[in-house]
Amino acid sequence: MGQSREIEVKYRVGDLAALEAELHRRGVAVSPPVHQDDQAYAQDGWRYGMSKLGVSFARLRTQDGRYLFTLKRPTDNELACLEFETEVADRDQMHEAIQYMGFRPTVRIVKTRRTARLGQRSLCLDDVEHLGAFLEVEEVIGSGRSGEAVQAELHAFALSLGVELARTTDTYDSLIRAASAGV
Incomplete structure (x- = not known):
């Protein structure tokens, strides 16, 4: 069985109301909001500014009283990743386990x-928080397709929305770190 990869493109949204109106015009139903509190982790030895390609990163998410553990490993670029995710019963125990697996909170x-x-x-x-509004467009693909080719398709779709979007190739953790460092 081939491994799945999550491929995404990410944009800062200039006019959220215009984006919502365009999605509504296209008949796209948007879910009610959920609050997500994510702790990101990097492998010991990895530092911001180093390449993320081929490096595993972990995330522990709290959402609606549930805890999700995710491991991502960028393949083509930071937004094209092998991804594994599962629900865990105890956030505190999982936090400790992640650190014992050789990751540190970022x-x-x-x-x-x-x-x-x-x-x-x-x-x-x-x-x-601290960054503003974003749109992510994602697709899960098998191993036979190029992540960068899929990103080009996702980008063309985002542009077709005809609203003010500024593409970024950074992940939220990198954007938050840069914002907190005043970069």
Whole structure:
């Protein structure tokens, strides 16, 4: 069985109301908001500024009283990753286990997320503390497709929305770290 990869493109949203109106015009139903509190982790020895390609990163998410553990490993670039995710029963125990596996906490990412589906694509409208509004467009693919080719398709879709979007190739943890460092 081939491994799945999550491929995404990410944008700062200039006019959230215009984006919501365009999605509504296209018949896209957006979910009610959920609060996500994520602790990001990096492997010991990895530092911001180093390449993320081929390096595993962990995340422990709290959402609606549930805890999700995620491991991501960037393949083509930071937003094209092998991804493994499972629910865990005890956040504190999982936090300790992650550290014993050789990861260290990096940044905390707190956001309000609304989601939608459009065919094979997932859309995430995020309001990230200290950063603002973002749109993520994601697709899960098998091993036979190029992550960068899929990102080009996702980017073309995002542009077709005709709203003010500024693409970023950084992950939320890198954006938050840069914002807190005044970069």
